[in-house]
Structures are given as structure tokens and as C-alpha cells.
């Protein structure tokens with residue numbers, strides 16, 4: 001990990017000190033751990049959670065899961081701009097309900113605390129027939145935290161995602177690994193991706209706010225993220 005230079009910095013207040021008002025939690029695919037890592041960050045940074053587009057409402061919403069897990073009050077989340085029932089790509093989920101996602105409805109909300117945005121799926125997921133998730137991320141102009149699995153398949157997915165972000169000059173904070181320890185993938189990702197791994201969430205037996213807080217403390221993620229978000233701009 002490239003954390004050595006971060007470890008000695010003084011913890012800062014979560015009050016924003018720069019125009020960068022938060023970060024976008026994106027993943028290398030669906031079911032990768034975006035919601036869990038978002039919960040970790042929302043709790044640790046006392047941030048505000050926003051999932052602008054939720055599809056698959058039939059299976060429940062990520063915002064509700066996070067609120068339940070962290071016991072979040074109403075001032076710590078922002079309502080989705082779009083909610084769709086079908087558990088399919090947003091562009092199609094919208095069409096199934098005779099709707100169309102309008103990117104002008106996805107403007108960043110103004111908030112005092114840091115904003116953690118969870119995307120719907122990965123970078124190349126269409127939001128409309130003309131507009132990809134990555135186009136929207138470019139518009140938001142917030143740095144991306146890429147959530148990635150540790151196991152077989154992650155090298156290809158992660159390196160392709162990094163390349164797509166770089167091709168559009170979208171800034172990245174780093175990678176956040178999710179899954180069991182792997183003897184080689186982390187260092188291979190850092191080497192070819194030329195990107196730091198900021199944290200690693202192991203498989204947790206119980207997904208609770210306490211378990212997430214333990215990880216936050218043990219990995220000194222407070223220092224890592226506050227430094228990246230509030231100091232280096």
C-alpha cells in the first residue's frame with residue numbers, strides 16, 4: 001500500500017476545505033461491494049449518502065440498507081433522483097416504466113458535509129441510450145474510488161476500468177479491495193494500474209456498523225481519506 005506518507009498527518013475536521021465535496025464510489029461491476037464500502041465511508045467521514053439512480057427496487061434499495069445498517073438520520077442521505085423496479089441496467093429499467101433518465105436531474109446537491117455518491121453498476125453502464133455512467137461521472141467532476149474484488153477476474157476488470165477513467169481524465173483516489181486476501185492480485189493491480197490501494201475490506205461475518213468501524217480504525221482509514229479529500233487540493 002502507498003499509505004506510508006499519509007500515516008503521520010494530523011487528522012482534520014470533516015468540514016470541507018476545498019471545492020472537492022466528496023467522492024464517487026464506483027465498482028468494476030455489480031455486486032462488487034459498492035454499498036458496503038459506501039457505508040464504511042459514510043460512517044467514517046460523517047458523510048452524506050446519495051445513490052442518484054436506483055434500479056432493482058423490487059429487491060430493496062441500497063439507501064434503505066445503509067440507513068438500517070448505520071441507523072442514519074434523515075439529514076445524512078439524499079433522496080434518489082430516480083428509482084426503478086426492474087433489476088436491470090438503468091437505461092432499460094427506465095424504459096420498462098416508460099421513463100427516461102435526464103442527466104440535468106443528476107446535478108450535484110449542495111451539502112455541507114462530504115458527499116458519498118454510489119453509482120448504479122460499473123463505469124460503462126448506460127443511463128440512457130446516449131449517456132453512460134462514466135459520462136455522468138465526468139460531469140460531476142469528483143474523484144472516483146474504484147471498488148474491486150480481490151479474486152480471479154479482478155485484474156482484467158480493474159485495469160480496464162482504470163484505463164477508461166484515465167482516457168477521460170477523470171481523477172481517481174485509488175482502489176478499495178473487497179474480499180478475501182489474495183497473494184498476488186493487490187501488488188499486480190498497483191503495478192499495472194499505477195494506482196494506490198487505499199483499503200481492503202475482508203469478508204465480514206456480520207455486516208454491522210461496529211464491524212465497519214473496526215475496519216475503519218484498524219486500517220487508519222480516517223487519516224487516508226481525510227488527507228486525500230481535504231488536504232491535497
Ligand SMILES: Nc1ncnc2c1ncn2[C@@H]1O[C@H](COP(=O)(O)OP(=O)(O)O)[C@@H](O)[C@H]1O
Pocket residue numbers: 027029030031032033034035036037178179201202203204205207
Ligand atoms: N466484505 C464483505 N463481507 C461480507 N459480505 C459482503 C462484503 N462485501 C459485500 N458483501 C455482500 O455482497 C453483496 C453485494 O455487496 P454490495 O455492497 O451490495 O455490492 P454493490 O453495491 O456493488 O452491488 C451484498 O449482499 C453484501 O452484503
Ligand SMILES: [Mg+2]
Pocket residue numbers: 034035062118
Ligand atoms: Mg449497491
